[in-house]
Amino acid sequence: MTFTVVDLETTGIASDASAITEIGAVKVRGGEILGEFSTLVNPGEPISPRISAMTGITDAMVADAPPIAAVLPSFLEFAAGSTWVAHNAPFDVGFLRAACESAGQPWPRPAVVDTVVLARRLLDRSEVPNRRLGTLARHFGAAVTPNHRALDDAKATVDVLHALLERLGGHYVVTDVDLAEFQRAIPAEEQRRKRHLAEGLPQAPGVYIFRDAADKPLYIGTSVNIAGRVRGYFTGSEKRTRMRHMLRLAERVETIECAHRVEAQVRELRLISGTKPPFNRKSKYPERLSWLRLTNEAFPRLSVVRTPPEAGAHWLGPFTSRRLAEETRDAVLEAVPIRQCTTKLSVRSTSPACALAELGCLAPCQHRVDVDEYGEVVARLGTAIAGDPSTVVAALQSRIGDLAARERFESAAELRRALRTFLHTVTRTQRLRAFIDAGELVAAERAPHGGWDVAVIRHGQLAAADTTPARTNPMQAIQALRSSAATIPATDAQLAGVRAAEAELLLSWLERPEVRLVHADVGWSMPTRSAGSYHALLDRLRDADVAAGVARY
Known part of the structure; x- marks a missing residue:
């Protein structure tokens, strides 16, 4: 498909009482940019200081710009034959339609894709707090940051569109017809027509699997009463658009009876990670988790890896993102002077030193410490991970106090959050390790x-x-x-x-x-001085982050 991604800047929010000041558009097909369109527009009315402050567009900038009647033919020619895309499409398309009517220009009746609607269908609050263009651009790593200028905002929307299209494949959206259908709200009547799928199901705890016409799993859930839970999907109480789209594709419901709720939850986890149904969101990609582990070499370092740790290794995790793993690693490196470089070091010959050798690193690359001396430092870290983390906690608290005393409050806050991440992760890791070892x-x-x-x-x-x-x-x-x-x-x-x-x-x-x-078998216990003994400190750190508006864990 060919998409024309368009964004407008205007003098207000109502198309019948405001005018366009700028049009920016990008034409794309198959992920490649075919062309760009950008022009200022003379709105024929003053631009308010509030709008100028937000967009940077002033009366002087548009004084010599063409009016919308002169711009429209060029834009419509640029966008001809394509599907229009906009973020909050009713706003941009509404202004363009009003402009066509005002200028006596025939309205082309284009197919329209709204990235706000797609984001609402495909993302939930656990991923992004809202569906604003700036939020989505950050979440998907857009190359251009939205700045209330039409062309830049259109370029950011292109990256958001491509990221959303990648997700649509997992929802069986592969054609323009599928895309239009996916944006449409599913009527309640269509939802109720499939109530027969809930007939004859067991009133017992277990797992239910919605399957499509090709018998592929769409969604996996669990309940203490399978029949009652599945019936709920076909009533007015089911408001989630994502689930309504799933029901449109569903052709049958498979059930697995379980002894009780806990067995059902475990089976659900295993099935989701194994089959990755498109309408499930949690627990679907365990292979994307990150871990921190000490490398197995003469001079170990703390490495972020995707490979789960083996028995006997020192490890921390799992982390839901690489960023959290790196934050924890940085916090540890503030307290324990193990090397940060990734060079493979030899015990026989030295290696070239990097800048860190002059900034407090033990520089094993230059053999300033031998294997045994470096091993003592690594052992302290091993103790902090597997037992008493006091050496790391005390060092970080001292560093936070020093930064605050020098009024470097932002750096102190960042380190405080890193300490919280470290304590939370070590507590979680020690609980898991003790549980598995039991x-x-x-x-x-x-x-x-x-x-x-x-x-x-x-x-x-x-x-x-x-x-x-x-x-x-x-x-x-x-x-x-x-x-x-x-x-x-x-x-x-x-x-x-x-x-x-x-x-x-x-x-x-x-x-x-x-x-x-x-x-x-052998008892189930934790060391007295394990990370769990710092629960009061962890609560204070969590309260400080909540007060600062930092949402984590």
Whole structure:
């Protein structure tokens, strides 16, 4: 398809009471720019100081510019035969249509794509706080920053459009007809017509999978009552546009009954990460998580990696983004002087020194420290990661105090946020490590209708699940469940992303007060001076970030 991405600057917001001051447009096809159109327009009326302050366009700048009646034929020729794209399209298209009517110019009735509508369909609040052009341009890494000038804003919209089109492929939008349909609100009648998909489903806990005509999974969910939950998708209570589009494609619902809610949640996690349904958003890409780990070499460094850590390694994570991993690494490097360079160093010969050698680095590249001396520094970091993080915390707090005393408050705030990220991550990592190292754990919770919901957990992974009968001694059934549970050897306790999500889900269930621990192989514990002992400091850091308007975790 050929798109003409257009943006206008105007003297106001109402097309019947304001006029155009600038038009900017970019024509693109297949990701390539075919041409650009840019011109100032004399609005025939004064530009208010407020508008001039926002756009930078003044009366003097447009005094010699052509009127809109002279500009329109050139723009319409430029955009002829293409689909028009705008961010908040009713505004820009509305002004252009009003201008055509005023100038006696025939309206071309173009197909229109609104990137605001696409963003609402494809992005939720967990990704972006709003759908403003500036927010989306930052989120997608647009090459041009929007600045309320027409051509620059159009260029930024091009990058936003391409990023949104990439996501549309996962929603089966591959033609212009699909694109027009995707933007259309799904009528409630069409939603209700598929209520038959909810017929005959079990009223039991489990997982439900919406599938399309080709039997591909569209969406995976979980409920303690599958039939009741799926029926809810075909009523007026389902307002999410994304789910309505999913229902338009759905042809059948597959179900997997589970013993109880926890087993259903675990199965859901595993299925989502394995099949990546287009309408699921969370837990779909565990391979995109990042980790911090010490490299295995004579002079180790702290590296950001996508490969999950193996047993015996010192690691931190997982992180939902590389940026958070890098922030944590920078915080650690403020406190522990391990090297930052990526050069592979030899214990026999020296390597060229970089600028960091003069800025406090131990410079193992120049053999200013030997392997044993450097190993002592690395051991301190290993202790901070696996046990007591006090050396890192004390060093960072001292540095924050020093920056504040010198009135470098912005730098102090950045380091404070880095300390919070470090403490949060170390606490999370230590909980996961202790949970996985605990071997076999058996836990139970009272079932809603009597009996017990039982889970056998081995190395942080669900190995078996069942519900024992009511009014009977559960121990015999629990022993039989342990005997038939899946074998998960300790050597397989590698924290792939899906494993980390599953371990955290099981941890949150185990820590509920109504859940009872029935059996533990080797005990489940944390060191007294672990990162969890800093929970009061972590709360204060979180409160400081909330007060400063920094949203994290």
